[in-house]
Amino acid sequence: MKLGAGALTPQEITVVDALSQAGVQRETATLAVVMWSRRHLRPEAELLDLIANYPVLDTVDNRNRALRDARERNWVVDVPSKFQGKAIVQAAADLEEKLAAIVPVYAGHIRQIRREEASVRVLGHMGEPDVFDSFATRLGEARSDIAMPAIMTSPLSAADVLKARAEAGVKVRILLATADLAGDIRGSSMVAEAKKRLDGWNLHTRGRPNFQVRVTRHRDDLRDASSALIDGSLLRYDVYDDTVERSTDGTMIEVGRSGATNLSRMFQDRFDDAWSRARPLGVWRSFGWVLRRWWWLGLVGAGVVVVATMNVKHPTATSLILGGVIGYLVNKLDPLLKGAKNWWDRQRA
CATH class of the missing domain: 1.20.5 (Single alpha-helices involved in coiled-coils or other helix-helix interfaces)
Structure with a gap:
C-alpha cells in the first residue's frame, strides 16, 4: 500500500483511535504512535518540523502541546547527542508497555505497527565458500522473480537451481555480456569461451518460457554484475571497483526485508533499463x-x-x-x- 507523506497506516489509525477513546488527546496519541512505530528522533526544533505532516499535528500549537503532554507522561525522553551538541528527543524505551497499559486490548496492534528494519548484512569476500553457497540457497528460495546480471558466468554454477525455479513458475532473467563485450572486459582470448558459455545458457532455457537470457553489448549495463534481486525485495549486491577489479574480487552484501527498499528499486530500474536494450539468446526468441x-x-x-x-x-x-x-x-x-x-x-x- 502506498501512502503519501504524513499519512498513517490503518493499523496506526486504529491505535490512535483507541488511545483517544481512552482519554488521551488525539495530537498526543498521534505523536506517541509515530514516535513508536516510525522511530523518529531529532533535536526538538527538527522533530517539530518532521511531524508537521501528520494528521492533527499540522499546527504549531498542536505540535507543541502534544510534545509537552508526551514529556509529562514520560513517553518521550531527551538524550544528549555526542555529535549535534543538542539533546535528541526520542521515544522512551518502555513506550510500548505504557501505551499497552492504557489500551491493553490493542497491545498486539501496538507491537505490530513497529516499522520493520531492513536487514543489511556484510556476508564477506566473494571468495569465501559461505558466500558462494548461500547465493545458490537464496536463488532456490525465490517465489516470483529473479533478476541477475553477470559478465560471462558459467551455466554450470547455478543453472540447475534456476531451471528448477523457472519450472516452479518463477520468472528468471539473466543478463550477460555478448562474446565481443566479454572479450573487451576479460581479454580477447576469452571470446571463444564466452561463446561456449552463451551456447550453454541457451541450451538450458529451451522449452522454459519463464527462463530468459539476454545479452548486452553495453558495458555500463553490467556495472551490477554478480549481483541479484530476488522477489523484488532481497538484494544480493557485489561491491567492487568495476573499472579495475573483477566481480570475484568484491564483497557481497545482502539487503532484505518483507517489501522493496530504495536500493532494491534502484537495482530493479537499472536492470530493467538494461534488459530493454539487450537481445535474447536463441533464433526464435531473437x-x-x-x-x-x-x-x-x-x-x-x-x-x-x-x-x-x-x-x-x-x-x-x-x-x-x-x-x-x-x-x-x-x-x-x-x-x-x-x-x-x-x-x-x-x-x-
Whole structure:
C-alpha cells in the first residue's frame, strides 16, 4: 500500500483511535504512535518540523502541546547527542508497555505497527565458500522473480537451481555480456569461451518460457554484475571497483526485508533499463524480439507501398497520407537519433 507523506497506516489509525477513546488527546496519541512505530528522533526544533505532516499535528500549537503532554507522561525522553551538541528527543524505551497499559486490548496492534528494519548484512569476500553457497540457497528460495546480471558466468554454477525455479513458475532473467563485450572486459582470448558459455545458457532455457537470457553489448549495463534481486525485495549486491577489479574480487552484501527498499528499486530500474536494450539468446526468441521492437518499420514500409500505388489515381489523398506517415516516422526515429548522439558523445569523451 502506498501512502503519501504524513499519512498513517490503518493499523496506526486504529491505535490512535483507541488511545483517544481512552482519554488521551488525539495530537498526543498521534505523536506517541509515530514516535513508536516510525522511530523518529531529532533535536526538538527538527522533530517539530518532521511531524508537521501528520494528521492533527499540522499546527504549531498542536505540535507543541502534544510534545509537552508526551514529556509529562514520560513517553518521550531527551538524550544528549555526542555529535549535534543538542539533546535528541526520542521515544522512551518502555513506550510500548505504557501505551499497552492504557489500551491493553490493542497491545498486539501496538507491537505490530513497529516499522520493520531492513536487514543489511556484510556476508564477506566473494571468495569465501559461505558466500558462494548461500547465493545458490537464496536463488532456490525465490517465489516470483529473479533478476541477475553477470559478465560471462558459467551455466554450470547455478543453472540447475534456476531451471528448477523457472519450472516452479518463477520468472528468471539473466543478463550477460555478448562474446565481443566479454572479450573487451576479460581479454580477447576469452571470446571463444564466452561463446561456449552463451551456447550453454541457451541450451538450458529451451522449452522454459519463464527462463530468459539476454545479452548486452553495453558495458555500463553490467556495472551490477554478480549481483541479484530476488522477489523484488532481497538484494544480493557485489561491491567492487568495476573499472579495475573483477566481480570475484568484491564483497557481497545482502539487503532484505518483507517489501522493496530504495536500493532494491534502484537495482530493479537499472536492470530493467538494461534488459530493454539487450537481445535474447536463441533464433526464435531473437526473431520475436526483432518483431516486437521494429514492427513499426514494416508498417511504414507497407504504407509506402500503398501510397505509391494510390499516387497514380489520387495524388492529393496520397500527399496527405504521405505527410502522416513521414510525421509518424520522424516521431519514432527521434529517440533513436538522440540515443545515437549520446553514444557518439560518450565515445568522444
